[in-house]
Amino acid sequence: MSKIGSLALNTIHQGDCVDLLKKIPDNSVDLIFADPPYNLQLNSDLMRPNQSKVDAVNDEWDKFESLSVYDVFTENWLSECKRILKDTGSIWVIGTYHNIFRVGAKLQDLGFWMLNDVVWIKPNPMPNFKGTRFNNAHETMLWATKSGESKFTFHYKTMKTMNDDLQMRSDWFIPICKGEARIKVNGQKAHSTQKPEELLYRVILSTSNVGDVVLDPFSGSGTTAAVAKKLGRNYIGIERDKKYV
DSSP, X not given: OOXXXXXXXXXXXXXXXXXXXXXXXXXXXXXXXXXXXXXXXXXXXXXXXXXXXXXXXOOGGGOOSOHHHHHHHHHHHHHHHHHHEEEEEEEEEEEOTTTHHHHHHHHHXXXXXXXXXXXXXXXXXXXXXXXXXXXXXXXXXXXXXXXXXXXXXXXXXXXXXXXXXXXXXXXXXXOOOOGGGSOEEXXXXXXXXXXXXXXXXXXXXXXXXXXXXXXXXXXXXXXXXXXXXXXXXXXXXXXXXXXXX
16 A cells, blocks of 8 residues: 555545644645634524524534634644645645635745635525625635745646636636535535535646645545545545544
8 A cells, every 4th residue: 555654545544634744754745625624613503594403514623712722723734734745736725704814824924825815606505594794605715835936736728628718717606515415424414514526626637637646634524535536646634533534
């Protein structure tokens, strides 16, 4: 079995992401896609107008004592990602307004070079049941490299071909996972923040090559690994929760 450092390729490894990232050698990963906890800080259950409970993100892994604790957490895992990322590699981080600005600041503080922010627009978002603010219908992805001198991979023509021979823009209209696309266990969704395969298909196809190593430090429902496998890439998944592994 092929390995990078002490971690086997094409495997989901259970454990803390920072601890396991430390086992990977410097400059050894081609692409990182990270979907870290959003730190939503929900203080109570979300209810529909009919008083039924909304199945929202209220997991323990998404809870932090304070913003400063979240910032330390973010800096720790991003520092390891920068160390293991190749000079020719890319990192993508996805988040919401709750966390993406703090993540972006840490990326810049650590010396990463921002290439794009890509907005994932959801044609079928969850409604805002209370009607107290705009319907939150997008998430933001930050695409960066280790430095401004990085010779990164970008398959511009492939993405243009996918977009009716027009330049692919930074607003991606992709539905959230529903119906058969949503992984379920005993009739309940298996993971509260499962990402659609189309999202990872574009990320992996555009910024990596066949045979490259794609790493996901917050593997969750495993979309990154599944799409990497379909596209002929190697993957390393890291996930703390045994049930998700």
